[in-house]
Amino acid sequence: MSGVKGLKLSPDLRARFEEMRAGRLEPARPRDAATVVVLRDHPRHGLQAFMLRRVASMAFAPGAYVFPGGSVDPRDGDAGIAWAGPEAAEWGKAFGADETVARGLVCAAVRETFEETLVLLAGPTPDSVVDDTRGEDWEADRRALLDRSRSFAQFLERRGLVLRSDLLRPWGHWITPEVEPKRYDTRFFVAAIPEGQRARDVSTEADSVVWVRPAEAVERARGGEWFLLxxxxxxxxxxxxxxxxxxxxxxxxxxxxxxxxxxxxxxxxYLMLPEDAARHYPGM
Incomplete structure (x- = not known):
């Protein structure tokens, strides 16, 4: 692939692209989504990120190592959610979104992280954070969020918790290519795992989890050991x-x-990548 800053499309995606070029197929509308890179300082290994490997049966990116995250639930934009830290308007400026979308993104970031890892960026007061989310009662809450029988706002209210948007930082913004049948408009956040909490594999979408140094994950991808988007x-x-x-x-x-x-x-x-991303990708 020398000289081409892109990835060769599969036959299926090439066929979709030809249909779109001919005007016979409209691109899917991207769904707003949030991804959170949960970080910690390890005494021996230094900075580490928490990652999950998607199960092989997943329709999107099977086998890929990813960060926790997912689509915004329409109820994530509830203006009544107890909130501490930068307001939705400030997040909107960072991510180029209106206030409603920005609120939904922040709530989705916190909700999805809890659903997939049990890490919860919320506390009983604006300047505190939950110190342990293990136990059957927390697991019941997680399942209720997963099956959407309880909204994130209802979960926080029932627990008497305040969302801590000040524990998040904006990091990146990626939109899935038009040729893909499933598309996401994804904002990336970073956050430190709160003291006392532990991330563990609680996701039905993952078959493996790992804390890893970012540089090590990059090397594993370049060596063909890991699949990274x-x-x-x-x-x-x-x-x-x-x-x-x-x-x-x-x-x-x-x-x-x-x-x-x-x-x-x-x-x-070819799927052409932005220059700053292409230079990191194996074979480019």
């Missing part, structure tokens, strides 16, 4: 420049929208 690889490469969680949280980030696109090169269809 371009946004994940680019995020890990950026994080590898930092020595501690405090350094990451203090970083000044300009949020740039990355939107890979399809292009025909010498008769072949």
């Amino acid at each position: 371009p946004p994940t690889l680019a995020t890990l490469h950026d994080l590898a420049e930092y020595d501690s969680v405090a350094d990451v949280l203090a970083a000044e980030r300009e949020i740039i929208v990355h939107a890979p696109y399809t292009e025909i090169v010498d008769g072949e269809a």
Whole structure:
């Protein structure tokens, strides 16, 4: 693939692209989504990120190592959610979104992280955080969120908790290419795991979890050991420049929208990556 800053499309995606070029197929509308890179400082290994490997049966990115996250639930935008830290309008400025979308993104980030890892960025007061989320009562709450029988706002109200948006930082913004049948408009956040909490595999979508140094994850991907999507690889490469969680949280980030696109090169269809992401990808 020398000289081409992209990934060759599969036959199925090439066929979709041709249908779209001919005007016979409209691109799927991307759904708003949030992803959170949960971080910790390990006494021996230094800065580490929590990652999950998606089960092979998943329709989207089977076998890929990913960060916790998922789509925004329409109820995530509930303006009545108890909230501490930067308001939705401030998050909207960071991510180029209106206030309602921004509120939904932050709530989805906290909700999805709890659903997939039991890490909860919320506390009983605006300046405290839950110190342990293990136990059957917490598991029951997690299942209720997963099956959508309880909204995130109802969960927080029942527990008497305040969402801590100040524990999150904006990090990145990626939009799934138009050629993909499932598309997401995903904002990336970073956060430190709260003291006393433990992340563990509680997701039916993952068959393995790991705390890993960002640089090590990048090397595993380059060596063919791990499958990482371009946004994940680019995020890990950026994080590898930092020595501690405090350094990451203090970083000044300009949020740039990355939107890979399809292009025909010498008769072949490629998914073209942004330059700053392509330089990290194996084989480019």
